[in-house]
Amino acid sequence: MTTTDRWPTLRIMLTGHVAFALIIWLLFAVVSALVTAGFAIFGTVTTSIWYTVGTQVPRWFLLGLGVDAITTYLRLHIAHGRTRKDFLRQLGPYAVVLSVVSGLLGALGYLAEHGMYSIAGWPARLPEDMVFGRTTDFFAIFGLYSLVFLLWTVIGVLLGAAFVRNVLLGVVTIPLALLVILPGEMLLRVNGMPLIGVLSDRLAPSVLAGLGLSVAAVVVAGAAIWAISRDMPMRPKVA
Amino acid sequence: MTGSTVEVRDLGVRFGAVHALADLSFSLSANKICGLLGRNGSGKTTLLSVLAGYLRQNAGTATVDGDPVFENATATGKVCLVRGTGDASPPKVAVRDLLDYGKQLRPTWDADFAAELVERFELPLKCTPATLSHGKRSALGITIGLASRAPLTIFDESYLGLDAPSRYAFYDALLADVLAHPRTVIIATHLIEEVGALFEDVVIIDEGRVLLHEDADTLRAAGAAVTGEATLVDSFTMGLQVLGEKSLGRTKSAMVYGPLDDRRRAQAEEVGLELGPIALQDLFVHLTSGGSR
Numbered sequence: 001m002t003t004t005d006r007w008p009t010l011r012i013m014l015t016g017h018v019a020f021a022l023i024i025w026l027l028f029a030v031v032s033a034l035v036t037a038g039f040a041i042f043g044t045v046t047t048s049i050w051y052t053v054g055t056q057v058p059r060w061f062l063l064g065l066g067v068d069a070i071t072t073y074l075r076l077h078i079a080h081g082r083t084r085k086d087f088l089r090q091l092g093p094y095a096v097v098l099s100v101v102s103g104l105l106g107a108l109g110y111l112a113e114h115g116m117y118s119i120a121g122w123p124a125r126l127p128e129d130m131v132f133g134r135t136t137d138f139f140a141i142f143g144l145y146s147l148v149f150l151l152w153t154v155i156g157v158l159l160g161a162a163f164v165r166n167v168l169l170g171v172v173t174i175p176l177a178l179l180v181i182l183p184g185e186m187l188l189r190v191n192g193m194p195l196i197g198v199l200s201d202r203l204a205p206s207v208l209a210g211l212g213l214s215v216a217a218v219v220v221a222g223a224a225i226w227a228i229s230r231d232m233p234m235r236p237k238v239a
Numbered sequence: 240m241t242g243s244t245v246e247v248r249d250l251g252v253r254f255g256a257v258h259a260l261a262d263l264s265f266s267l268s269a270n271k272i273c274g275l276l277g278r279n280g281s282g283k284t285t286l287l288s289v290l291a292g293y294l295r296q297n298a299g300t301a302t303v304d305g306d307p308v309f310e311n312a313t314a315t316g317k318v319c320l321v322r323g324t325g326d327a328s329p330p331k332v333a334v335r336d337l338l339d340y341g342k343q344l345r346p347t348w349d350a351d352f353a354a355e356l357v358e359r360f361e362l363p364l365k366c367t368p369a370t371l372s373h374g375k376r377s378a379l380g381i382t383i384g385l386a387s388r389a390p391l392t393i394f395d396e397s398y399l400g401l402d403a404p405s406r407y408a409f410y411d412a413l414l415a416d417v418l419a420h421p422r423t424v425i426i427a428t429h430l431i432e433e434v435g436a437l438f439e440d441v442v443i444i445d446e447g448r449v450l451l452h453e454d455a456d457t458l459r460a461a462g463a464a465v466t467g468e469a470t471l472v473d474s475f476t477m478g479l480q481v482l483g484e485k486s487l488g489r490t491k492s493a494m495v496y497g498p499l500d501d502r503r504r505a506q507a508e509e510v511g512l513e514l515g516p517i518a519l520q521d522l523f524v525h526l527t528s529g530g531s532r
Contacts, residue, residue, distance in 0.1 A: 009344070011343070012343060012344075016332075016336075071329075072331070075326050076327055076329060076344075078292065078326070079325070080327055080340070080344035080345050080387075081292075081316040081319060081344075081387075081389065082315065082316070083292070083310045083312050083315060084310060085310060086312060231310070236284060236288075236322050236323060237323060237324070237326065
């Protein structure tokens with residue numbers, strides 16, 4: 001097998017995006033530490049800051065990376081004489097690895113925060129009724145965050161593909177993307193979107209149902225990505 | 240390594256109600272430099288996009304070495320299309336990484352040649368295309384195209400942003416590389432006068448159809464450039480189809496379309512007129528202007 005046979009686009013995307021994710025997560029950690037310090041100096045630390053900083057923003061960051069996978073790397077892949085089918089085959093492992101690494105960073109963030117709070121004597125409470133009760137439930141947090149980040153990465157790819165194909169299709173795909181992330185939001189119970197917030201509060205499922213719905217959502221999104229991208233025309237760039 | 244053959248049959252591409260290509264057919268033999276000429280909107284980029292698998296046709300077939308192109312890695316792996324400043328140079332990725340991607344993604348990639356071209360075009364490796372001038376982005380596209388060593392390498396107006404010395408450096412590099420590593424090259428251009436000397440084959444398309452496909456030498460012999468004293472040129476070209484004229488002082492050059500027989504050639508020599516090959520650009524203008532000139 002030659003070098004070029006070993007899923008090169010997967011390696012290229014992961015090298016670029018995972019390295020970028022590490023830098024961004026470091027930034028999240030610094031911001032989280034600064035916010036915590038602010039609360040400690042000017043008020044009282046009562047809840048986990050990482051819950052907000054390490055959950056809200058990273059989801060949008062992963063959505064952006066999903067979009068970038070299509071807008072940057074699909075074009076690059078085709079321009080080097082490869083097929084869409086070959087690219088889409090490598091997208092699944094890409095999304096899983098990126099999400100798992102991000103989930104791990106999220107879980108490690110809680111651990112680090114717990115250590116800091118323990119030393120300072122602050123309570124590391126979570127502001128919502130989460131499926132994991134404590135910030136030290138490392139594996140539960142790791143699994144749940146990986147799943148939520150996977151859903152957000154997948155909708156990034158989906159929206160990227162839809163908008164590249166056709167702006168109108170992109171707009172029409174937004175409701176589908178919201179449905180795809182819904183199971184994860186219901187499990188995680190943290191979001192900044194009104195509609196999703198209402199739904200996730202009212203339809204809070206069991207962990208098992210949430211996982212089942214998440215898998216179904218990934219399958220539906222994957223099918224939609226395939227349908228949109230398999231014969232996507234690559235239009236000339238505007239100079 | 241050798242170049243690829245191209246076969247296009249009854250090709251049709253529609254964008255809504257607009258027929259960009261209609262019943263377009265031609266074939267190219269391997270290891271030649273082919274000029275693809277056409278006016279704006281004639282369908283050049285659409286045709287080349289189909290040949291590279293960037294776009295699926297609505298009708299007909301496009302094959303490279305006999306293999307259908309769209310979503311067929313056997314065929315697309317042999318093609319490198321540099322469209323404008325190139326599709327393999329996303330704006331936010333460093334030049335060094337882009338060249339490394341070429342190495343990872345293309346089995347035929349020549350990293351040493353890429354490094355040589357980077358030096359020749361003075362490309363900054365740490366910069367991203369977003370921070371480069373249009374000329375440097377063009378040079379990067381050309382570098383990726385040449386270093387790909389793809390059996391079918393296509394340049395679609397890829398060097399428009401380059402200054403004249405860089406364009407000539409590109410022509411030199413292309414010629415030298417094609418001689419050393421034979422491959423099929425298609426060049427779509429509006430700079431016909433400048434690039435024309437490279438062409439061995441010429442395809443002219445107009446309104447989505449092939450207007451002419453001819454060996455470049457045959458095409459150049461389809462007429463003549465008559466140069467000499469103005470009154471003598473006027474007298475000689477009387478009754479002939481003149482495509483264009485240029486004057487400098489008392490000297491005039493007229494492009495005449497149609498073959499000149501031996502009697503005519505002897506007559507020109509007798510009165511001291513010079514006969515040269517017709518300029519491709521004048522011929523192109525004549526063929527695609529619908530008789531407006």
